[in-house]
Amino acid sequence: MLIVKVEFVGKQEPLIKQELMDFIAEQICANTSTLAKNIYVYIKEWEPENVRKKNAPVVLIDWTAMPDHTPEAKQKIMTAITDKLAAITGANKDEIVIIFTDIPLKNTSLGGVTRHDNPNS
Numbered sequence: 001m002l003i004v005k006v007e008f009v010g011k012q013e014p015l016i017k018q019e020l021m022d023f024i025a026e027q028i029c030a031n032t033s034t035l036a037k038n039i040y041v042y043i044k045e046w047e048p049e050n051v052r053k054k055n056a057p058v059v060l061i062d063w064t065a066m067p068d069h070t071p072e073a074k075q076k077i078m079t080a081i082t083d084k085l086a087a088i089t090g091a092n093k094d095e096i097v098i099i100f101t102d103i104p105l106k107n108t109s110l111g112g113v114t115r116h117d118n119p120n121s
Contacts, residue, residue, distance in 0.1 A: 001108055002034055002063040004041045008089070009048055009055045016088055017043050024059075027080045031073040032066070056095035057085045065102040074100050 004024055012020075021041040028034050048055070059081055063069055078098045086093045 002028060002039045002061070004028075004039065005044065005060045005062075006041065007044045007046060007058045007060075009046050009051045009057075011045050012043070012088070020084065020088060023084050024081060027077050031076045032068045034063070034066075054095060056091040056097065057089060059085070059096075059098040060101070061098065062101045062103060064105050064108050066105075069102065 006020065006024070021043065024041050025036055025039045028039055029036050061077075078100075081098060082093050082096045085091060085096050
């Protein structure tokens with residue numbers, strides 16, 4: 001199970017958001033054994049008056065600590081998402097933030113069953 005939250009300042013076009021969500025899922029699938037059905041992507045758009053100083057996108061990726069969620073896989077995913085966000089928004093790559101959170105399998109569940117007890121879910 002994997003949850004990606006993308007936060008923008010201002011509105012984005014619906015087709016661009018859908019393309020971005022699909023792109024993120026594709027990058028995760030290409031660099032890990034995560035099943036596409038287990039990738040949830042959410043986009044939040046902030047009004048500019050509700051954001052302090054920075055206008056570049058922020059991406060938070062919460063995923064379970066699986067063996068193939070390596071630093072190398074994270075780097076490939078971060079680079080691809082950063083490049084895509086810079087192309088979409090025109091934001092400076094140096095200001096785009098991506099944060100991974102590795103969650104122990106015992107701390108996540110799908111359908112009430114922990115990933116520890118059913119790692120193939």
